[in-house]
Amino acid sequence: MxxxxxxxxxxxxxxxxxxxxxxxxxxxxxxxxxxxxxxxxxxxxxxxxxxxxxxxxxxxxxxxxxxxxxxxxxxxxxxxxxxxxxxxxxxxxxxxxxxxxxxxxxxxxxxxxxxxxxxxxxxxxxxxxxxxxxxxxxxxxxxxxxxVRVRAPATAPLRVAASRSHRTRDAEDFIARMGETEAVGLGSSLKFCVLAEGGIDCYPRFGPTSEWDTAAAQAVVEGAGGQLVDLQGRPFRYNCRDSLLNGGFIALGDPALPWRDWAGR
CATH class of the missing domain: 3.30.540.10 (Fructose-1,6-Bisphosphatase, subunit A, domain 1)
Structure with missing residues (x-):
């Protein structure tokens, strides 16, 4: 189409x-x-x-x-x-x-x-x-x-999205390993949109989401020069599995950020 x-x-x-x-x-x-x-x-x-x-x-x-x-x-x-x-x-x-x-x-x-x-x-x-x-x-x-365009290269303090309703220990540990950060609390896919326009640098998510939660926002982030990857570094794909549940992900403005180190991988 x-x-x-x-x-x-x-x-x-x-x-x-x-x-x-x-x-x-x-x-x-x-x-x-x-x-x-x-x-x-x-x-x-x-x-x-x-x-x-x-x-x-x-x-x-x-x-x-x-x-x-x-x-x-x-x-x-x-x-x-x-x-x-x-x-x-x-x-x-x-x-x-x-x-x-x-x-x-x-x-x-x-x-x-x-x-x-x-x-x-x-x-x-x-x-x-x-x-x-x-x-x-x-x-x-x-x-x-x-x-809109992501903030790259990112500079300290890194701005990281913190979910309003879905905070987890894994996410808190990830953010702690990032060093100097500034937390930005947001709900829904607004986190991705603020990342796309350079307002935040990283959005880690380790809890469950569904494919309809991330697809539209991923398109916006990628169009702005950022990326959304799973915890193995692969871009998200859709309607390819039996389940519509996503695994954990990292959304980045600057693809050069060392997110694997922060994830302990």
Whole structure:
């Protein structure tokens, strides 16, 4: 599929529409339901899911859509797809419930296991980041659109992302081995976007995530000159395994940073 300007603008418009659906719920009282894995889901997750799935099916009728809120039978079929849209309608549901504004809409295009393009939309601020490894990366907000680039070479103190809701001992040990650091607390895929525009240098994650949590943000990071690798140093791939769970990862702005030393590898 040709990722031309028209298509990319169509995806950004769908992300904006999903953001509006989320804010409609955010501004009023809402219930929280626990899924089988005990993760929370709200009416905003479901409203954004339907908005995005319907929008992408109209925009690209021949390309299937896999969302965090897809039915189990759709998730089971996805291994037969060599291209797909991979969607997290509301990344950071815990942050949404806390009403701290740090949640996003994530939409990624995957082809042959590789993320080609991604959009990360922050509903509360209206800011969107989009891009891909072969395209570049941009930030779009009320002031217009500008290209973004990672901070490389990085200089001390290194700025490292600290998750709002998913801190682990492994991550804390990793950060301690980095030396002089400045911690930046953020929720959802906003951490990747701030890394892409040079606001942080490293985001280590050792706890579980799902493929829809990282795909769109990986596209933005790679478009900005950074990288997202697993703990063996391999770029993340998608829809290639039986499980949709990711292993640990390191997101870097400056690829020269000695992350293997910090990981004890």
């Amino acid at each position: 040709e990722l031309d300007t028209g298509l990319r603008e169509g995806v950004i418009a769908i992300a904006n529409a999903a953001a509006a659906a989320i804010l409609d719920v955010y501004r009023r009282d809402f219930d929280v339901v626990r899924k089988a894995d005990q993760s929370p889901v709200t009416a905003a997750d479901l409203a954004a899911h339907h908005c995005i799935v319907d929008g992408l099916r109209a925009l690209t009728p021949g390309i299937p859509v896999l969302s965090e809120e897809s039915a189990p039978e759709e998730i089971a079929r996805r291994r037969h797809w060599d291209r797909l849209w991979l969607v997290d309608p509301l990344d950071g549901t815990r942050e949404f419930i806390k009403r701290n504004g740090e949640f996003t809409v994530n939409i990624a295009y995957i082809q042959d296991g590789v993320v080609r393009y991604g959009v990360v939309q922050a509903p509360v601020t209206g800011t969107a980041w989009h891009g891909g490894a072969e395209l570049g990366a941009w930030r779009r907000d009320a002031d217009g659109e500008r290209p």
